[in-house]
Amino acid sequence: MKRPHQTPRSRAVAARGSGILLALPALAACAGYVPFDGRQALAPEFERRLGPEWQQEIVVPFAVDDELRLAVDGRVSPAGSETSRRNAVMDFIFGWVDLEYALTPTRTAAQTYTSARGNCLSFVNLFVAVGRERRLNPFFVEVRDYQRWNYQDGVVVSRGHIVAGMYVDGEMATYDFLPYRPKSYRDFRPITDLAATGHYYNNLGAEALMDGDLDAAERWLDIATRLTPDFDKAINNYGIVLLRRDRLDDAVRAYEQGLELHPANVPLLTNLGRNDRAGELLDVLEGLNRASPFFYVYRGDAALAAGDSATALDYMRRALRADSEIPEVHVGLARVYLATGRLSEAKHHVERALRLDATHAEARKYAALIERGPP
Numbered sequence: 001m002k003r004p005h006q007t008p009r010s011r012a013v014a015a016r017g018s019g020i021l022l023a024l025p026a027l028a029a030c031a032g033y034v035p036f037d038g039r040q041a042l043a044p045e046f047e048r049r050l051g052p053e054w055q056q057e058i059v060v061p062f063a064v065d066d067e068l069r070l071a072v073d074g075r076v077s078p079a080g081s082e083t084s085r086r087n088a089v090m091d092f093i094f095g096w097v098d099l100e101y102a103l104t105p106t107r108t109a110a111q112t113y114t115s116a117r118g119n120c121l122s123f124v125n126l127f128v129a130v131g132r133e134r135r136l137n138p139f140f141v142e143v144r145d146y147q148r149w150n151y152q153d154g155v156v157v158s159r160g161h162i163v164a165g166m167y168v169d170g171e172m173a174t175y176d177f178l179p180y181r182p183k184s185y186r187d188f189r190p191i192t193d194l195a196a197t198g199h200y201y202n203n204l205g206a207e208a209l210m211d212g213d214l215d216a217a218e219r220w221l222d223i224a225t226r227l228t229p230d231f232d233k234a235i236n237n238y239g240i241v242l243l244r245r246d247r248l249d250d251a252v253r254a255y256e257q258g259l260e261l262h263p264a265n266v267p268l269l270t271n272l273g274r275n276d277r278a279g280e281l282l283d284v285l286e287g288l289n290r291a292s293p294f295f296y297v298y299r300g301d302a303a304l305a306a307g308d309s310a311t312a313l314d315y316m317r318r319a320l321r322a323d324s325e326i327p328e329v330h331v332g333l334a335r336v337y338l339a340t341g342r343l344s345e346a347k348h349h350v351e352r353a354l355r356l357d358a359t360h361a362e363a364r365k366y367a368a369l370i371e372r373g374p375p
Helices: 008-029 038-050 066-075 082-096 109-115 120-133 193-211 214-227 232-244 248-261 266-272 276-287 293-305 309-322 327-339 343-356 361-372
Strands: 139-152 155-168 171-175 188-191
Touching (some): 038 193, 038 214, 082 155, 120 155, 120 193, 188 193, 193 214, 193 232, 214 232, 232 248, 248 266, 293 309, 293 327, 327 343, 327 361, 343 361
Antiparallel strands (some): 139 155, 139 188
C-alpha cells in the first residue's frame, strides 16, 4: 500500500512510529552487521584527489543519513533470503516512498528519499544506499549501449546512463527506474563507487550547463574531472564550460587530452570541431560513420549558417535516420524548413519535437512563430 507523500518532518515521525514495531526484530536478525559506509571507504581517495578540505566540497551521493536510516530500520527487515530482502528494498522505494520520476535535478540517496522524486541515477543512489543497509551487494553499472546527450547552442552535453547491478542468490541482474523490475542491457560495465560519484557530479554539471549557470557547472565539473580524470563525459562537459567562458585554447587542450584517452569519442570530436584547427577530425569521424545524431545536427547548422540549405537538409535527414526520437533532431529540421519557407514541413517537425518533449524551449519558440504566421 502506497503512503501519501509527506513532508520530511511527518515522514520522520511516521518512521519513528513504525520503528517501534520492527527495529528490535531487525537488530536481532542481523546482530553484528555493520552497513557499508561509503563516505569512510572513499575518504582516502577523496583526500588524494581533492585535497584535505574535500569534506567541504562534496557529498557522497549514496550515503545514508539519520532520517533515511531510521526509515529503513522501521520499514525494511534485514532478515530472510537475498531475494526477499531485494523485494523489500524495492517495495520500500516504489511502495512506501512512492518514488516518482523527475528528470532534474539529480539527487543524492537522502534527497531522493526526502523528496520522493528523482531520475535514474537518483534511484540508483537510493537503491544502493538502502540495499547496503540490508546486507545486500548492489553496485553501480554504466550502460554503454544507451547514451544520453543534449544538443544546445551548437555543443553536445554528455550524460551517461546508470543502473544498479546486484547478485541475488548467485544471479546478477540490473535494476532501472522503469519499469521497476530487473532488466538486461546488451553492453554494460560495473563501475566503482568513485566513478559513480564522478557520474553524479557530471550530471549536476550537465544540468547546470543546460540551465546556463556556468559558475555551478564549472564547480561541479571540476570536481567530476578531478575525481575521475579519464571520464570522457566529464571532460567533454568541462570543455563546454571553457568554450562558453571564451577560454578557447584551454577548451581545445582539454578536448585533445580527452581524445588521447578516447580517440573515437563522438561528443569530444564534435565539440572540438567547433574550432577550425579540428575540422579535419570531423571529416574523419563522418568517414568512419561513427557520428551521433548531434554531429549531423551540428554540421547541418554550420551548412545553414553558410547559406547551403541543401547540404543542411541532407545533414538533418541523416540525423533523423540516426535517431528519430530526439527532439533536437526535429528542431534542426524545423530550422532548415523555416529558412527555406517550407512551413508545413517545419510545423510537422516542431509538433514531433513537442510530443517528445513538451517543455523544449526552442520547439515552443518555433511553434509560436509558426502559429503567428508570416509578418
